[in-house]
Amino acid sequence: MRGAAQRLIIAITGASGARYGIDLLRHLKTRPDIETHLVVSPSGWLTISSETGLGKADVEQLADINHPPKAIGDSIASGSFRTAGMVIAPCSMHTLAAVALGLSDNLIARAADVTLKERRKLILLTRETPLNLAHLRNMVSVTEMGGIIMPPVPAFYNNPASLDDLFADSTRRILELLTLAGDADRREWNGLQPG
Ligand SMILES: Cc1cc2nc3c(=O)[nH]c(=O)nc-3n(C[C@H](O)[C@H](O)[C@H](O)COP(=O)(O)O)c2cc1C
Numbered sequence: 001m002r003g004a005a006q007r008l009i010i011a012i013t014g015a016s017g018a019r020y021g022i023d024l025l026r027h028l029k030t031r032p033d034i035e036t037h038l039v040v041s042p043s044g045w046l047t048i049s050s051e052t053g054l055g056k057a058d059v060e061q062l063a064d065i066n067h068p069p070k071a072i073g074d075s076i077a078s079g080s081f082r083t084a085g086m087v088i089a090p091c092s093m094h095t096l097a098a099v100a101l102g103l104s105d106n107l108i109a110r111a112a113d114v115t116l117k118e119r120r121k122l123i124l125l126t127r128e129t130p131l132n133l134a135h136l137r138n139m140v141s142v143t144e145m146g147g148i149i150m151p152p153v154p155a156f157y158n159n160p161a162s163l164d165d166l167f168a169d170s171t172r173r174i175l176e177l178l179t180l181a182g183d184a185d186r187r188e189w190n191g192l193q194p195g
Pocket residue numbers: 012013014015016041042043044046047050091092093094095096127128
């Protein structure tokens with residue numbers, strides 16, 4: 001494990017909000033205790049390019065290990081490869097459906113399937129609006145299987161000053177859910193302060 005204590009799988013799929021995955025990777029690059037495994041779908045590369053202007057090399061250098069989505073025999077396709085879990089950020093309705101139905105026809109869906117079967121944490125930052133009944137049913141199915149549906153809904157009570165603040169808040173929440181938050185990532189609500 002290259003000296004890291006934990007491994008985390010991160011997938012970026014073709015929903016809007018590529019920065020959710022990218023900012024998570026950027027943050028984890030400062031955490032030598034976590035080895036990141038990245039898979040980006042072909043549509044994910046399209047949204048990365050159109051929303052961030054980053055190229056493949058820029059994104060791939062953020063991860064410790066990169067896996068092509070067609071590499072169905074890679075390490076993360078097996079339950080024997082121990083991880084702390086998997087985050088799909090952002091998660092398209094297509095990938096949500098694949099996870100809900102247990103389709104393992106690419107490495108993202110297979111790694112998610114394995115994460116669920118091994119009872120590890122699977123977090124899906126689902127992004128679509130409005131939602132149709134298929135989307136809602138698929139979210140219920142994934143929840144029933146133990147996955148966590150976490151639409152990246154920003155909180156405004158923290159008075160975010162920038163988009164950076166909004167993405168940082170999502171990163172913190174993801175790490176909290178995975179119980180991988182470092183001391184600097186923790187936030188605790190102490191009630192509304194007067195004035
Ligand atoms: C610019 C762009 C934005 C998109 N945004 C979304 C989105 O927010 N949510 C979604 O479910 N699909 C979105 N799509 C459609 C998905 O990319 C498409 O369904 C694709 O098949 C998803 O494949 P993947 O899950 O393998 O990445 C978008 C497509 C493009 C080109």
